Amino acid sequence: MLEKGLFLYYTFLVYDLGEFFLYKDLVSLMIRRPYKITVVNKKTNKRSIVNADADCPSEGPGELGSVLSELINAGFTDIDVPHDCGGHLSCSSCAAIVTGELSKATPREEELDMIDLLKETEEKRLMCQICPSGQSDITVVIPAKNELK
Ligand code: FES
Secondary structure: OHHHHHHHHHHHHHHHHHHHHHHHHHHHHHHOOEEEEEEEEOOOOEEEEEEEEOOOOOOOOOOOOOHHHHHHHOOOOOOOOOOOOOOOOOOOOOEEEEEOOEOOOOOOHHHHHHHOOEOOOOOEEEOOOOOEOOOOOEEEEEOOOOOEO
């Protein structure tokens, strides 16, 4: 009788541990924030998809984990993704139409000042300044040219 009780006890213990590890894996999957960046480049007529992870933001030109740094780290060249000032917020060449969830929905005043220099400012954001939150996939439409006023 005691052996049967111990067997049942250990069976439940193993079951509980298994459930715990399954739960832990599920939680870690929910916390990780991998997302995709779909890039539509109107200059080169290329469409690409890049895998990124908001929990492991890429260092590179611009803010840590910015769209620009993620794309450069994924192998995009200067021609694919223009960034004349190297992500120092002083050129507007990286302006693009970005849809999806961003960590800071409202652009900073400095970013707005640079966007104001463009002829067409509608919906554009600077790729070197915006950082996806990882809550959803995003789409980046790079214009054929960003013309200044
Ligand atoms: S690369 Fe110059 S402002 Fe973004």
